[in-house]
Amino acid sequence: MRKYRIDFGDCGIQSVSVVDVSYSLHGVARKLIRSEESMKPGSNKHILIYMVAGVLAFAAMAARAADPLPSWREGPAKQAIVAFVAKVTKEHSPDFVSIPERIATFDNDGTLWAEQPMYFQLLFALDRVKALAPQHPEWKDQEPFASLLKGDMKGVLEGGEKAIAEIVMATHAGMTTAEFEQTVKDWLATAKHPKTGRPYTEMVYKPMLELLAYLRENHFKTFIVSGGGIEFMRPWTEKVYGIPPEQVVGSSIKTKYELRDGKPVLVRLPEINFIDDKAGKPVGINSHIGRRPIAAFGNSDGDQQMLEWTQAGGGARLMMLVHHDDAEREWAYGAESKIGTFSDALMAEAKQQ
Numbered sequence: 001m002r003k004y005r006i007d008f009g010d011c012g013i014q015s016v017s018v019v020d021v022s023y024s025l026h027g028v029a030r031k032l033i034r035s036e037e038s039m040k041p042g043s044n045k046h047i048l049i050y051m052v053a054g055v056l057a058f059a060a061m062a063a064r065a066a067d068p069l070p071s072w073r074e075g076p077a078k079q080a081i082v083a084f085v086a087k088v089t090k091e092h093s094p095d096f097v098s099i100p101e102r103i104a105t106f107d108n109d110g111t112l113w114a115e116q117p118m119y120f121q122l123l124f125a126l127d128r129v130k131a132l133a134p135q136h137p138e139w140k141d142q143e144p145f146a147s148l149l150k151g152d153m154k155g156v157l158e159g160g161e162k163a164i165a166e167i168v169m170a171t172h173a174g175m176t177t178a179e180f181e182q183t184v185k186d187w188l189a190t191a192k193h194p195k196t197g198r199p200y201t202e203m204v205y206k207p208m209l210e211l212l213a214y215l216r217e218n219h220f221k222t223f224i225v226s227g228g229g230i231e232f233m234r235p236w237t238e239k240v241y242g243i244p245p246e247q248v249v250g251s252s253i254k255t256k257y258e259l260r261d262g263k264p265v266l267v268r269l270p271e272i273n274f275i276d277d278k279a280g281k282p283v284g285i286n287s288h289i290g291r292r293p294i295a296a297f298g299n300s301d302g303d304q305q306m307l308e309w310t311q312a313g314g315g316a317r318l319m320m321l322v323h324h325d326d327a328e329r330e331w332a333y334g335a336e337s338k339i340g341t342f343s344d345a346l347m348a349e350a351k352q353q
Contacts, residue, residue: 068214071207077320081211084318088294089218095316097294099219104295105249105285105306106212108226108233110340111299111322112241113204114193116331118339120200121232122164124187126156128171136170145170165272172229173253173270176260180268181235188236201240208322211297212241220295225249225285227277227302231268249288251276277302282309299324300340304349321350 072078087095088102109115129139129148139145144163147155156163172180193203212222224233224243230250237243252273255266276284282305285293296303296310299322307319323342325332334342 068217069207069210071210080318080320081214084295084316085214085218088316097315101291101294102215102218102220103223103289103291103293104215104220105223105225105289105293105297105310106208107298107300107303107306108224108228108250109299110324111205111297111303112208112212112224113200114330115340116333117194119228120203121228122167123194123200124184124191124232125167125171127187127191128183129167132171169253169270172232173268176265176267177231177255178265180231184232184235201236204240205322208297209241212243215295216242221247223247223249223285223289223293225276225281225296225306227251227275227280229253230276249276249281249284251280279305281306285309294318296320297322299342301343301346302341304346321346323347 069078069081072081087093088097090096106112109119113120126148129145133139133145133149136145139149144156144159144166147153147159148167156167159166175183188199188201191200192198193200196203215222222241222243224237224241224247226233226249228250230248230252233250234245234248237248238245254269254271254273256269258265258267274280274284278301281303285306292313293306293310294313294316295318296307297320298304298306303321307321311317311319321342323334324330324340325334333340334347335344
């Protein structure tokens, strides 16, 4: 079963904004509906706007039906997706897959949203260190916190995985799950990407949003399977991707049940529970989903085992890798990058298959 590489050249429009040109008709319809709500029922304006909104919405649906992936250029990647969906959804065909078995898994960092100049969850953790510093005067002389508070990111990263783990534990544990969820929401509401100045939840790939929608229209259930923190992603994935929290699989720390002021809470502990990356991804899929995917999408060496696990199943399968090769519209990186490494070996395997 062939793995396809998605170069960003395959995508005609590679904007990182959720609100974009291809959604303009839908956006106009929504704006008109909001305007209509402020008018008195029964007025001529009310009726006219309602009719215009309906016409525009119908036009948007018709355009989508004609080309479900409008931001994708015609080529092998787009053709493979459309052909795969057609054959697994056609009843009585040898490749037909029943609706409960239509499982598609997506990596998040570098596949659904950007991951440069560093993973967004790490940027969240760095901001949390600065916010919590007044409560921890010892951090001024303690690494990796001392370097971080001085703005020396090179010094922080020199500490490697151990330093990053210390930062994550200091900023992600010691609170209830509800408190952590609110902290993530508050950060996302104000934090901006250092290069684009956009909210992080707008740093998503439009072609991939189209792909998610196309699969769901064909009765696929879409899951995120990411090395990122499961409770970091769950507060926002439904709003941004249409993927509810119960369909998010990710890394986690341990939690403990407690009674606080007579109320039950789950407290986040400074201990790793599960790392959902590389060989951990098939394990996470089996534990959380309980079905093997028939389609899987990733962008790095960390996704290889998820694609291999998908490929090993019987019947029609689709495995795709996003290759970041567009330095003008976002970032170009691969084998040399420490973030989202796409090794030469993985590239060779993708080309061969």
